[in-house]
Amino acid sequence: MKQFASNVHAFGKALMMPISVIAAAGIFLGVAAALQNPAITGEAFAGLPLPQLIIGFIRKVAGALFANLPLFFAVASAIGLAKAEKPTAAFAAAIGFIVMHVGVSATLAAQGLTAATTTPAALQQQGMDQTAAMMQAAEYIQMLGIFTYNMSVLGGVIAGLLTVVIHNHCYTVQLPTAIAFFGGRRFVPIVTVLVLPLAGVLLALIWPTIGNGIAWVGELIGKSGQYGAFLYGSSERLLIPTGLHHILNETVRFTPIGGVATVDGQTLVGALNIFNASLTHPGSVPDDTVREATRFLAQGKIPVMMFGLPAAALAIYRCARPAEKQRVKALMLAGALTSFSTGITEPLEFCFIFVSPVLYILHAVLSGLSFMLMSLMHLMIGNIQGGAIDLVVFGILGGSKTAWWWSIVLGLVYLPVYYYSFTFIIRRMRVETPGRESADQEPAATVSADERIKTIISGLGGAENISDVDCCFTRLRVRVNDMQQVADETLMTTGANGVRHVSEHDVQVIYGPQVEKIAAEVKAALGIG
Missing domain, CATH: 3.30.1360.60 (Glucose permease domain IIB)
Incomplete structure (x- = not known):
C-alpha cells in the first residue's frame, strides 16, 4: 500500500511536466488571440500583414503542442515512474505510444472501420441520421498519421504506464553473449514494440466500454451544473496537502468529465482542450460550450488567489506576536505576491492547513463557492493558474464576453471575508500560525x-x-x-x-x-x- 502511494505521488509529479509547457503556451496563445481581436487592437492593426503573420505562426506552434498532448503525457508518465534510465523510458514511451495506436488502428480496420468509412457522409450513407453520424465520426481521430480511437490524454497515459512497467522490469536484463548488445536498456524498446501493439488490440476492444463509462461520469457532473463546479473547487483544495490534486486536475482538463465539444468533425474532450481549441480556432467553438468548460478552469481560482489568500496572509501577519512580525511579514509578503500574480498558493496554504483543520476546511469551501459563483455569473476565463496573469490575458484581453469583472467583484467580497474569518479563528482558537508558535515550537x-x-x-x-x-x-x-x-x-x-x-x-x-x-x-x- 505504501509503495502504491509512492507511485501515485510520482505519477502526479510527472503530470506537471507537460502541463508547465502547456500553461506557458496557453498564455502566448491568449495574447495572440487578443491581438487578433479588432475590438481590442482596432481594424487597422488587424489588417497589417507582418504582425498577423507572426501571430498566425504563434497559433500554429501552440496548436501543434495541444494536438500532441497525448504523446507528451505518455513520455512524462514513463519518466515520472521509471526507477532509473529515465531517458530510455522516455524513448520507449514514444515508441510504445505509436505502436499501441497501430494496434488500435489494425483492430478497427479488421472491423471495417477506417478513416474513409467513418466520415459523417459515409455513415449517413449507411442509414444514420446526420447528428448520430457526426457523433460517431467524432469518436475517431488521426493521431500522428494513424487512424485510431480519440482517447485524448488518457491514451497517452495508458501507453506511458504500460511502457514504464516493461522498462522497470527489463532495463537490467542481461542476454547471452552472442546477443548481449540487445540487453539492458536496449532491451526495453524491443519488448515495447512487441507488447504495446497487442495492448492496443485489447484496448480497441474494450475502449467503447471505457469511453461510455467516462462519458457517463461527465454527463453526471454536467447535469449537476454549478454544484459540480463547487465539488471540484472544494475537492481540489482539500487534496493540496496530498499532492493528488494534480491527478484530479488532469482528469477534468483532459477527459470527457471536463466536457465534450466537436470542432471540424473531431471531438475535443476535457475542459482545457476545449478552451485551447477556442483560441486556436476562433469561432469554431460556441461560447456556451467554452463557458461550460471554463467553469473548471482559472475563473474559479481568481477571487481566491488574487484576493482571498493575500487577505489571509495579512490576517496571519496581524495576528503574529510583535517580536515576530518582521519575520512573518517577509514570509507573508512573498507568498501573497506569488499567489496574486501567478496563482501558486502552496507557500501560503502550508502556513495554516496543517495547524488548523478549521481554516483548511473554510478555505476549501470558499474555493468551491468561488467556482460555483463564477459559473453562475457566466464567466469565460480559461487556463489553469488563476493569478493576475490569467485574469489579464484570458479575461480582460478576451473582451466583454468573458465577464471578467465579476471575478474582481467576488474578489473584493472575499477580501474582508478571508481577513476577518481568518483573524477570528486564529485568535479565538489560538491557532499557531507563523509568529504564534508555542515556546517549544519556536522556529529555528x-x-x-x-x-x-x-x-x-x-x-x-x-x-x-x-x-x-x-x-x-x-x-x-x-x-x-x-x-x-x-x-x-x-x-x-x-x-x-x-x-x-x-x-x-x-x-x-x-x-x-x-x-x-x-x-x-x-x-x-x-x-x-
Whole structure:
C-alpha cells in the first residue's frame, strides 16, 4: 500500500511536466488571440500583414503542442515512474505510444472501420441520421498519421504506464553473449514494440466500454451544473496537502468529465482542450460550450488567489506576536505576491492547513463557492493558474464576453471575508500560525543562503540517505532510504514553508516558485545528473 502511494505521488509529479509547457503556451496563445481581436487592437492593426503573420505562426506552434498532448503525457508518465534510465523510458514511451495506436488502428480496420468509412457522409450513407453520424465520426481521430480511437490524454497515459512497467522490469536484463548488445536498456524498446501493439488490440476492444463509462461520469457532473463546479473547487483544495490534486486536475482538463465539444468533425474532450481549441480556432467553438468548460478552469481560482489568500496572509501577519512580525511579514509578503500574480498558493496554504483543520476546511469551501459563483455569473476565463496573469490575458484581453469583472467583484467580497474569518479563528482558537508558535515550537533561525543546500541534504539524512531528487511547481520531492533520518526541524530552517511525509520513502519540502533552483543545486551537490 505504501509503495502504491509512492507511485501515485510520482505519477502526479510527472503530470506537471507537460502541463508547465502547456500553461506557458496557453498564455502566448491568449495574447495572440487578443491581438487578433479588432475590438481590442482596432481594424487597422488587424489588417497589417507582418504582425498577423507572426501571430498566425504563434497559433500554429501552440496548436501543434495541444494536438500532441497525448504523446507528451505518455513520455512524462514513463519518466515520472521509471526507477532509473529515465531517458530510455522516455524513448520507449514514444515508441510504445505509436505502436499501441497501430494496434488500435489494425483492430478497427479488421472491423471495417477506417478513416474513409467513418466520415459523417459515409455513415449517413449507411442509414444514420446526420447528428448520430457526426457523433460517431467524432469518436475517431488521426493521431500522428494513424487512424485510431480519440482517447485524448488518457491514451497517452495508458501507453506511458504500460511502457514504464516493461522498462522497470527489463532495463537490467542481461542476454547471452552472442546477443548481449540487445540487453539492458536496449532491451526495453524491443519488448515495447512487441507488447504495446497487442495492448492496443485489447484496448480497441474494450475502449467503447471505457469511453461510455467516462462519458457517463461527465454527463453526471454536467447535469449537476454549478454544484459540480463547487465539488471540484472544494475537492481540489482539500487534496493540496496530498499532492493528488494534480491527478484530479488532469482528469477534468483532459477527459470527457471536463466536457465534450466537436470542432471540424473531431471531438475535443476535457475542459482545457476545449478552451485551447477556442483560441486556436476562433469561432469554431460556441461560447456556451467554452463557458461550460471554463467553469473548471482559472475563473474559479481568481477571487481566491488574487484576493482571498493575500487577505489571509495579512490576517496571519496581524495576528503574529510583535517580536515576530518582521519575520512573518517577509514570509507573508512573498507568498501573497506569488499567489496574486501567478496563482501558486502552496507557500501560503502550508502556513495554516496543517495547524488548523478549521481554516483548511473554510478555505476549501470558499474555493468551491468561488467556482460555483463564477459559473453562475457566466464567466469565460480559461487556463489553469488563476493569478493576475490569467485574469489579464484570458479575461480582460478576451473582451466583454468573458465577464471578467465579476471575478474582481467576488474578489473584493472575499477580501474582508478571508481577513476577518481568518483573524477570528486564529485568535479565538489560538491557532499557531507563523509568529504564534508555542515556546517549544519556536522556529529555528534560518540558515544563510551559502549553507542552505548543505543543510537541506543534512535534514534529509545525508547524501547516502537520498536516492532521488526532483521537484514540481512548488515542492522539492525527495525519495529517501530511511524516513527516520529526515529531520523536519532542520529542513524548516532552510526557508521551507512545510514538510510532508507522503509515503514510507517519499518526502516533500515546500519552497514555492524558487524550488527549481533549489532542486538543481541539491542535485549538483549530490552529483545527480
